[in-house]
Amino acid sequence: MELDRVRHDRRVHEAVVGRIIEADRERVWAALTEPEALAAWFWPWRPTITFSPTPGAAYAFEAEHPVAGSLAVDGRVMAVEPPARLAMTWHWTDEPMPPTEVEVRLADVDGATEVVVRHRRIGSESTAADFERAWTDLLERLAAHVEVSGAPGTR
Numbered sequence: 001m002e003l004d005r006v007r008h009d010r011r012v013h014e015a016v017v018g019r020i021i022e023a024d025r026e027r028v029w030a031a032l033t034e035p036e037a038l039a040a041w042f043w044p045w046r047p048t049i050t051f052s053p054t055p056g057a058a059y060a061f062e063a064e065h066p067v068a069g070s071l072a073v074d075g076r077v078m079a080v081e082p083p084a085r086l087a088m089t090w091h092w093t094d095e096p097m098p099p100t101e102v103e104v105r106l107a108d109v110d111g112a113t114e115v116v117v118r119h120r121r122i123g124s125e126s127t128a129a130d131f132e133r134a135w136t137d138l139l140e141r142l143a144a145h146v147e148v149s150g151a152p153g154t155r
Contacts, residue, residue: 013128017135018116023146025106028113029083031146032104041145042138043071053080059088075099090119097123100131115139 021028031037033053042049043063051059060074075089084106091099101120106113117135122128 013122013125015119015128015131017132019139020109021113021115021143021146023113025083025108025113027146028106031142032086041141055080
């Protein structure tokens with residue numbers, strides 16, 4: 001039984017990405033949890049966002065990427081600890097793969113916010129690498145969004 005668990009663990013991968021964002025935690029938290037703010041940066045290509053930062057709440061993000069085409073993900077919010085932690089399941093809407101898990105942690109760092117995204121329970125190393133690139137891009141857009149004066153969830 002213990003050997004089976006260890007074998008299973010070797011097949012499960014994760015992607016971990018971090019970034020320091022020049023904004024306070026409350027502004028970053030608002031950009032991560034308010035639907036209007038999410039629509040402005042997460043997938044900003046004609047997005048449809050259904051999101052509530054409430055444990056157990058279902059969510060859905062959809063957009064039409066100019067190159068990749070239709071993007072759609074859904075899941076459930078698993079944990080909310082404002083303004084420090086958000087955890088949710090992640091499921092590509094039109095794919096038969098089981099859901100994965102995403103945890104976003106925020107911490108104060110010298111007047112800025114450290115954001116760490118840990119995407120767990122990924123089925124392959126190559127998919128984990130894809131998620132790492134995607135989350136790196138998303139954190140770039142998040143930083144640009146909250147660091148611009150006047151954007152929702154900013155100064």
